[in-house]
Amino acid sequence: MFGQIAPGEALTLRGIGREFDVSMTPAREAVQRLVAEGALTMSASGRLATPALTPERIEELAALRALIEVELASRALPRAHMALIDRLQAINTTISEVVANRDAVGYIRANLEFHRTLYLRAQAPAMLAMAETVWLQLGPTMRALYTRLRRSEAPHYHRLIIAALKAGDEPGLRLAVRSDVTQGLKMLVG
Amino acid sequence: MFGQIAPGEALTLRGIGREFDVSMTPAREAVQRLVAEGALTMSASGRLATPALTPERIEELAALRALIEVELASRALPRAHMALIDRLQAINTTISEVVANRDAVGYIRANLEFHRTLYLRAQAPAMLAMAETVWLQLGPTMRALYTRLRRSEAPHYHRLIIAALKAGDEPGLRLAVRSDVTQGLKMLVG
DNA sequence: CATCGCCCCATGTGATCACAAAGCGCATTG
DNA sequence: CAATGCGCTTTGTGATCACATGGGGCGATG
Numbered sequence: 001m002f003g004q005i006a007p008g009e010a011l012t013l014r015g016i017g018r019e020f021d022v023s024m025t026p027a028r029e030a031v032q033r034l035v036a037e038g039a040l041t042m043s044a045s046g047r048l049a050t051p052a053l054t055p056e057r058i059e060e061l062a063a064l065r066a067l068i069e070v071e072l073a074s075r076a077l078p079r080a081h082m083a084l085i086d087r088l089q090a091i092n093t094t095i096s097e098v099v100a101n102r103d104a105v106g107y108i109r110a111n112l113e114f115h116r117t118l119y120l121r122a123q124a125p126a127m128l129a130m131a132e133t134v135w136l137q138l139g140p141t142m143r144a145l146y147t148r149l150r151r152s153e154a155p156h157y158h159r160l161i162i163a164a165l166k167a168g169d170e171p172g173l174r175l176a177v178r179s180d181v182t183q184g185l186k187m188l189v190g
Numbered sequence: 191m192f193g194q195i196a197p198g199e200a201l202t203l204r205g206i207g208r209e210f211d212v213s214m215t216p217a218r219e220a221v222q223r224l225v226a227e228g229a230l231t232m233s234a235s236g237r238l239a240t241p242a243l244t245p246e247r248i249e250e251l252a253a254l255r256a257l258i259e260v261e262l263a264s265r266a267l268p269r270a271h272m273a274l275i276d277r278l279q280a281i282n283t284t285i286s287e288v289v290a291n292r293d294a295v296g297y298i299r300a301n302l303e304f305h306r307t308l309y310l311r312a313q314a315p316a317m318l319a320m321a322e323t324v325w326l327q328l329g330p331t332m333r334a335l336y337t338r339l340r341r342s343e344a345p346h347y348h349r350l351i352i353a354a355l356k357a358g359d360e361p362g363l364r365l366a367v368r369s370d371v372t373q374g375l376k377m378l379v380g
Numbered sequence: 381c382a383t384c385g386c387c388c389c390a391t392g393t394g395a396t397c398a399c400a401a402a403g404c405g406c407a408t409t410g
Numbered sequence: 411c412a413a414t415g416c417g418c419t420t421t422g423t424g425a426t427c428a429c430a431t432g433g434g435g436c437g438a439t440g
Binding site: 029046 | 393
Binding site: 057063064130 | 218219222223225226227228246247250251253254257258261313314315316317319320323324327
């Protein structure tokens with residue numbers, strides 16, 4: 001999910017087993033889960049690899065993120081109070097620091113934490129799980145994305161999200177979330 | 191997905207293995223997949239059961255269906271041609287027959303085939319996979335639903351969907367799909 | 381008769397083994 | 411020197427086994 005594995009990278013059950021010091025059986029089960037969620041691909045012969053997404057699929061996943069996350073944000077809005085907003089601002093500060101350090105994995109992790117923190121307030125576990133499944137599928141690709149945008153951009157849309165939360169502005173929140181989610185992925189498709 | 195298993199029904203790995211004449215290993219892997227997709231629950235001790243959904247979760251899943259399937263229908267609309275509409279009408283005929291026979295599983299299966307047939311035209315495999323994941327989670331619950339509505343109702347909203355497809359009426363299509371998806375599940379929540 | 385507690389059985393987990401297939405490298409040949 | 415074919419090695423699959431744990435049924439007790 002955090003882009004620690006490059007797109008197209010191959011994995012082996014025995015290798016995973018060695019890495020985590022277990023036998024093939026638990027490695028197989030974990031891998032089966034990830035394949036079911038689309039986070040890993042399995043060739044007809046059973047070879048395992050991280051998926052290299054086509055532009056069409058990236059567009060689809062971005063559209064799914066927009067659909068689901070806008071809804072989650074909208075449901076979180078009435079429940080958002082000051083403690084939540086403070087927490088989101090703290091995460092934003094972390095993001096800025098991480099960006100300064102050129103830490104791609106840290107960036108992705110902190111960015112997703114921002115979103116997850118907001119969406120947890122929606123009290124919609126099934127929707128959140130769906131969103132996280134999409135994040136998982138995009139993980140390896142995100143890495144490629146955030147190494148491409150080299151400028152140390154502060155989380156602009158995150159500030160818009162916080163402002164909309166403070167103002168109780170639902171249309172503004174929906175727009176800000178949609179923009180934040182779509183923004184980065186657009187440049188990978190184009 | 192088709193409601194052949196009642197909500198809350200328990201399953202065992204050895205039982206599944208016997209049923210399909212394989213050992214525990216493939217049964218475990220299949221079950222792991224289904225647990226990952228939310229189609230089965232696993233207690234802390236590892237006991238397997240079909241989930242008994244709370245009203246809140248049903249509402250969530252219905253909202254997800256509405257979000258995703260409206261988008262899929264909308265994407266399918268420009269690609270819909272007469273052969274597709276004919277096929278949808280044929281499925282509708284099947285549904286009417288199945289309803290007359292009080293065949294709940296057949297009803298669910300045919301109903302989902304109607305939706306899948308339409309959504310396949312959207313050329314959006316990731317979205318379709320998401321929708322099917324939701325169907326899977328709702329499967330056992332759907333059965334409870336369609337045994338509850340006892341009247342031999344013809345697929346009303348399906349006809350609206352077909353009409354909107356013929357007319358190229360996108361807002362009408364979105365509304366018809368949302369209504370069809372929400373209609374039944376509403377009565378389970380209330 | 382109801383309730384509580386205990387024990388046995390059934391259940392999931394992880395390891396290991398045998399096997400088939402696929403991929404890769406190397407040697408051979410044109 | 412390049413292309414091709416063969417064989418070894420590595421990979422995933424499925425079965426089986428030993429084990430720990432938890433649940434349900436049965437009996438004892440109030």
